[in-house]
Amino acid sequence: MELGLVALAAFLAFWVILYYALRGRRGRVQVYPFVLIFRVGVVGDPLPPHTPSTKAIRLLGLLGVAVMLLIMALFYLFAVRLALARHVYGGGGGGEAGIVPLIPGVTIPLGDLPYVLIAIGLAALVHEAAHAVAARAEGIRVRNGGFALFAFIPAAFVELDEESLSKAPLLSKLKVFSAGVAANVAFYLVAAALLSTLLPMLTGGVVVLSVAPDSPAMKAGIQPGDVIRAVNGVEVRNLEDLSKLLAEAGVANPEKEAVVALTLERPGEGVVEVTVVKPPGEARIGVQVANRFSNPLGPLLTALWQLNLGLAAINAAPLILPLPGAAILSDGAHFAVAILERLAGRTGRILAFALGIATLLLVVSLLTFTPLRISP
Numbered sequence: 048m049e050l051g052l053v054a055l056a057a058f059l060a061f062w063v064i065l066y067y068a069l070r071g072r073r074g075r076v077q078v079y080p081f082v083l084i085f086r087v088g089v090v091g092d093p094l095p096p097h098t099p100s101t102k103a104i105r106l107l108g109l110l111g112v113a114v115m116l117l118i119m120a121l122f123y124l125f126a127v128r129l130a131l132a133r134h135v136y137g138g139g140g141g142g143e144a145g146i147v148p149l150i151p152g153v154t155i156p157l158g159d160l161p162y163v164l165i166a167i168g169l170a171a172l173v174h175e176a177a178h179a180v181a182a183r184a185e186g187i188r189v190r191n192g193g194f195a196l197f198a199f200i201p202a203a204f205v206e207l208d209e210e211s212l213s214k215a216p217l218l219s220k221l222k223v224f225s226a227g228v229a230a231n232v233a234f235y236l237v238a239a240a241l242l243s244t245l246l247p248m249l250t251g252g253v254v255v256l257s258v259a260p261d262s263p264a265m266k267a268g269i270q271p272g273d274v275i276r277a278v279n280g281v282e283v284r285n286l287e288d289l290s291k292l293l294a295e296a297g298v299a300n301p302e303k304e305a306v307v308a309l310t311l312e313r314p315g316e317g318v319v320e321v322t323v324v325k326p327p328g329e330a331r332i333g334v335q336v337a338n339r340f341s342n343p344l345g346p347l348l349t350a351l352w353q354l355n356l357g358l359a360a361i362n363a364a365p366l367i368l369p370l371p372g373a374a375i376l377s378d379g380a381h382f383a384v385a386i387l388e389r390l391a392g393r394t395g396r397i398l399a400f401a402l403g404i405a406t407l408l409l410v411v412s413l414l415t416f417t418p419l420r421i422s423p
Contacts, residue, residue, distance in 0.1 A: 054157065058199065075193070083196040091179055091189030093211075104184035108222030111181070111229035115221075118228055118363040119379055126364075126409055134412065145415030146361075151199065159346065159421040160199075166350035168201035170231055170358050175203040177230035178223060185219035187211045217389050224382040231359035238351035245348070250285040251341035252276050252312065255334050256420070262333020267323040269332075270313065274339055277310035285338050293332070301330040337420055346422035353419065366410065367403025376403065 069078040188208035278292035297305035365379040387395030
């Protein structure tokens, strides 16, 4: 609790000092309450239209549109199914599956915050750079770009020339709106592949997150925080090892009893040996577990693949936040507005805004505050 109060006091002091030092500036650096904006001053003119690189980027833009449509469809599939389970069938609560807002100390353990902030910063940089490259390839001028800090969350942005964007063909607009989501999906795939490839070098056992009441694990004395080092004398490096060894010991067979010897590392006690007896009729010992990383690259890659996929899904969702005299639109909302406005004019634009607000309400109804598991 004391650490949280110190962190909060340092956070508030940082913003108070920064605000009074930089307020009123109108140059590249601007500051508002809990918002810092830095424009790099780089202007990007349209790329030469007939070069191989420009043609390749425009071709990739078509793939980006397909990715946008796919992620948008998957978002609605997930969100609608979860909404039905939670609000219609009564199968979900605020602590179960849902959309997790990033709140330090609540959904993000303070120890994981550095990994999350680095991952968000990299994801935002890739996202906005993709918008800029796609826009220039489609003949749309980039007026500026830069970085921002919203409270504690790093971000990046690009400012497109509104006139050239409004005059661009519909397909060009869709390519530009889709580019950031497609880039985050690509980043997610790269991070997931790296994590899978490097996992044996990044893990040092499997940590127990929770133990089910009256389970074989609880009866054997296994506790949350224990690190499983070996099963029947065979070393456990990661979840894949644990799953394989438990299956070989017969734990996954519900028809037979299985007896498993586990070597645990318990905080404050050292190495502990326990014997778990799994009775017939069950196919698990009753623990929730996660990889225990021995290298900081592990939680960083975990944060990258988790957050890039989450940011891609949220940006692909057509979300519109109405504000006095303005509105904030996600990439998916810009995408939907462009299509519906072309199909039905002003009526289509109204329908797109209704869809965006309805989707925002859907997201709010699915918020959950279950902590993210990055470096257990």
